[in-house]
Amino acid sequence: MSEAATHVASGKVRELYALDEERLLLVASDRISTFDVVLPTDIPDKGRVLTGLSAFWFARTTELVPNHLLQLRADGRSMECRRLEMLPIECVVRGYLTGSGWKDYVATGEVCGHRLAEGLVESQQLPEPIFTPATKAHTGHDENITREQASELVGADLFAEAERIALALYRYGAEWAATRGIILADTKFELGLDPEGTLVLGDEALTPDSSRFWPADGYEAGRGQPSFDKQFVRDYCESLGWGKTAPGPELPDDVVAGTRARYVEAFERLTGIAFDDYLADPEVVSR
Numbered sequence: 068m069s070e071a072a073t074h075v076a077s078g079k080v081r082e083l084y085a086l087d088e089e090r091l092l093l094v095a096s097d098r099i100s101t102f103d104v105v106l107p108t109d110i111p112d113k114g115r116v117l118t119g120l121s122a123f124w125f126a127r128t129t130e131l132v133p134n135h136l137l138q139l140r141a142d143g144r145s146m147e148c149r150r151l152e153m154l155p156i157e158c159v160v161r162g163y164l165t166g167s168g169w170k171d172y173v174a175t176g177e178v179c180g181h182r183l184a185e186g187l188v189e190s191q192q193l194p195e196p197i198f199t200p201a202t203k204a205h206t207g208h209d210e211n212i213t214r215e216q217a218s219e220l221v222g223a224d225l226f227a228e229a230e231r232i233a234l235a236l237y238r239y240g241a242e243w244a245a246t247r248g249i250i251l252a253d254t255k256f257e258l259g260l261d262p263e264g265t266l267v268l269g270d271e272a273l274t275p276d277s278s279r280f281w282p283a284d285g286y287e288a289g290r291g292q293p294s295f296d297k298q299f300v301r302d303y304c305e306s307l308g309w310g311k312t313a314p315g316p317e318l319p320d321d322v323v324a325g326t327r328a329r330y331v332e333a334f335e336r337l338t339g340i341a342f343d344d345y346l347a348d349p350e351v352v353s354r
């Protein structure tokens with residue numbers, strides 16, 4: 068880093084530093100997590116893929132919502148961002164019934180207060196995408212909350228605006244991805260307020276870490292779907308009979324290489340840009 072920066076927050080695989088009063092630096096590492104555990108082995112360039120994809124979507128969705136990106140750094144993994152006042156909810160949109168949405172549906176017939184038709188099956192596409200907010204759990208898992216609870220947390224007006232923005236972003240990303248053979252099953256956005264009180268898209272967006280990407284090829288409702296990016300890692304971990312608690316296993320070279328190739332493939336399919344061109348000049352995704 069060229070400027071002194073104070074570390075302000077850590078995610079499992081990303082770090083956030085303060086550059087000054089108005090600006091943050093968001094750095095995506097090459098760490099990978101599976102079954103909620105960060106593994107000891109890095110996936111080379113994973114952080115660059117995620118940062119490049121976020122910047123790609125940010126450039127294309129400014130008409131839908133302004134975003135926090137000020138400047139993509141030449142390392143391809145760091146973004147200088149506007150500092151926002153983040154909403155205390157995760158803005159999740161689901162187009163398919165999977166993960167905690169599927170679990171909640173099986174238990175209650177509802178997901179975050181949306182009552183769904185009876186007889187839906189795992190991984191089924193919903194008739195319409197639904198906004199399913201969650202609280203930001205500082206330890207462990209985000210917890211799904213109802214529309215009413217989310218509305219109480221942020222206020223009715225901001226809730227309605229956040230829902231509109233999140234659904235519009237999901238629809239845009241899902242439609243784009245579908246034409247490139249990728250199903251965007253669900254995704255999570257973080258929104259914040261700028262000093263004028265305008266809602267701004269923050270964090271990373273429409274990446275494999277903030278979304279479930281499924282290969283459209285071979286999609287079949289009624290069962291779990293393979294992950295576009297992490298399936299080699301999951302299969303390898305399952306083959307070990309690992310108990311899915313820390314510490315996670317080291318990954319062998321072929322699993323690392325195969326997984327890196329899947330991240331790069333997701334980048335190239337979605338952006339239509341050669342990943343080497345991104346490495347040479349990250350600004351290619353913003354043009």
Ligand code: Q0N
Pocket residue numbers: 076077078081082083091093135148149150151152153257259269270271
């Ligand atoms: C912020 N988080 C949660 C990176 C992601 N633009 C912003 N302004 C103020 N705060 C935040 C952002 C953003 N983005 C977002 N925490 C603070 C997710 N973090 C966790 C750590 O790694």
